[in-house]
Every structure is written in structure tokens, then in C-alpha cells.
Amino acid sequence: MRLGVNLDHIATVREARKAKEPDPVQAALLAELGGADGITVHLRGDRRHIKERDVKLLKDVVKTRLNVEMAATDEMVEIALEILPHQVTLVPERREEITTEGGLDVVLQGEFIKPAISKLLAAGIEVSIFVDPDPDQVRACAKLGVGAVEINTGKYAEGERVDQELEHISKTAKLASKIGLKVLAGHGLNYRNVTPIVKIEEIEELNIGHSIVARAVYVGLERAVREMKELINRR
Numbered sequence: 001m002r003l004g005v006n007l008d009h010i011a012t013v014r015e016a017r018k019a020k021e022p023d024p025v026q027a028a029l030l031a032e033l034g035g036a037d038g039i040t041v042h043l044r045g046d047r048r049h050i051k052e053r054d055v056k057l058l059k060d061v062v063k064t065r066l067n068v069e070m071a072a073t074d075e076m077v078e079i080a081l082e083i084l085p086h087q088v089t090l091v092p093e094r095r096e097e098i099t100t101e102g103g104l105d106v107v108l109q110g111e112f113i114k115p116a117i118s119k120l121l122a123a124g125i126e127v128s129i130f131v132d133p134d135p136d137q138v139r140a141c142a143k144l145g146v147g148a149v150e151i152n153t154g155k156y157a158e159g160e161r162v163d164q165e166l167e168h169i170s171k172t173a174k175l176a177s178k179i180g181l182k183v184l185a186g187h188g189l190n191y192r193n194v195t196p197i198v199k200i201e202e203i204e205e206l207n208i209g210h211s212i213v214a215r216a217v218y219v220g221l222e223r224a225v226r227e228m229k230e231l232i233n234r235r
């Protein structure tokens with residue numbers, strides 16, 4: 001199973017002081033050294049952590065794959081077309097939220113995001129959509145021609161009705177895989193709750209940020225990534 005490491009919170013610490021450090025670019029190199037299979041950053045409309053400059057530098061420096069999470073706005077699509085990351089993950093975005101709160105409602109917004117997807121795909125960028133574990137959302141994604149979905153594990157990670165949430169994630173992953181989509185998952189995953197998700201065979205890749213960066217404060221980023229890699233390789 002592949003691991004994408006989300007480095008937003010390296011930039012969050014930097015922006016706490018509007019300083020130059022810690023630097024997501026340096027962090028990306030260490031994450032790769034620890035075994036990351038990809039680097040993920042979320043370029044938010046308010047630029048609260050990651051800036052365009054970070055994304056540009058990361059595109060040059062990352063040796064694995066750069067995945068940029070963004071809203072399907074004209075502004076963001078323009079930036080993606082200029083920087084050409086390997087992958088864009090479309091996410092919903094609300095200014096007041098602390099982190100992404102749920103999947104994109106593709107059933108409702110499919111027509112609205114279609115032009116953005118067409119432009120990204122035409123530029124050779126792989127497109128994934130962050131969706132809640134709901135088969136209808138996955139079917140709507142397939143209709144839009146994207147190659148991947150990232151299933152939101154946020155509710156599972158909250159720790160209530162865990163078995164039910166796991167069942168939803170597993171069912172959605174199976175359907176996505178059956179209709180030919182690459183299956184990713186993420187949000188709220190940590191060293192304690194990741195193992196049941198790892199057991200879902202159809203999931204090829206996890207995107208994990210907060211728990212890895214939090215652990216890195218104590219043990220260093222390279223080791224924090226390596227420890228997560230070890231956990232997710234125990235299928």
C-alpha cells in the first residue's frame with residue numbers, strides 16, 4: 001500500500017510566525033527518505049498554510065509524486081495548469097473550517113465541477129475526488145471521467161460506530177475498484193486507527209497528514225513516516 005504524506009501542517013507551524021521555517025520542501029525530502037510514496041499539500045483559497053510558491057518548489061523537488069488538494073475553482077485550476085502536479089484531488093472548501101469537513105458532493109455538483117476536470121485531464125494531470133463513503137458518490141465520479149477517488153475516513157476516525165463506518169468504506173472501495181477507479185483513502189488516520197483500513201484490499205493508497213507531522217515533533221519526520229509505512233505494509 002502506498003503512503004502519501006500531507007505536509008500542510010509543516011506550513012501551519014511556519015505561518016504561526018510568518019517565518020521561513022519549517023519548510024515544506026525540506027520536509028518533503030525527509031518524508032521521501034522515510035519511504036513516502038507521494039507528497040500531498042492543500043492549497044486553500046485563503047492560503048492559510050501552503051502557498052503557491054511551496055507548490056511550485058515542491059513540483060521541482062519531489063522525486064515521488066506531488067498531489068495537490070484544491071477546490072474546483074477557476075483560480076485553482078489555473079494554478080494547477082501552470083504548475084502541473086502529478087495529481088489534483090478535488091475537495092470541498094469552506095473558509096471557516098479547520099480542516100476539510102466532508103467529501104465533495106459529486107452527485108449534486110457534478111455538472112459544476114465538470115469543466116474543471118476536463119481542463120485538468122487535458123493537461124495530463126491525474127484527477128482524484130475526495131468523497132464520503134457512499135456508492136452514489138463513486139458512481140457520479142466515474143461518470144465524470146476521473147481516474148481515482150479518495151474515500152473520506154474522517155467519520156471512521158472520529159471513533160463512533162466504527163464497524164458501520166468500516167463497512168461503508170469497504171463497500172464503497174469495492175464498488176470503485178470494480179468500476180475501474182483507483183481507490184485512495186484518508187482523513188483523520190493515525191498510528192492507532194489505520195490498521196483496519198489497511199485490511200481493505202481495494203485501497204491502494206492512504207493520504208495521512210496530521211498524525212505524522214504530530215509524531216514528527218517527537219521522533220523526527222523521517223522516522224514518523226517510516227513507522228507509518230511499516231504499519232500500512234502489514235496487510
Ligand code: PXP
Nearest residue numbers: 100130186187188207208209210
Ligand atoms: N485527504 C484529504 C482530502 C484531506 O483534505 C486531508 C486533510 O488535509 C487529508 C487526507 C489528511 O488528513 P489528516 O491530516 O487528518 O491525516
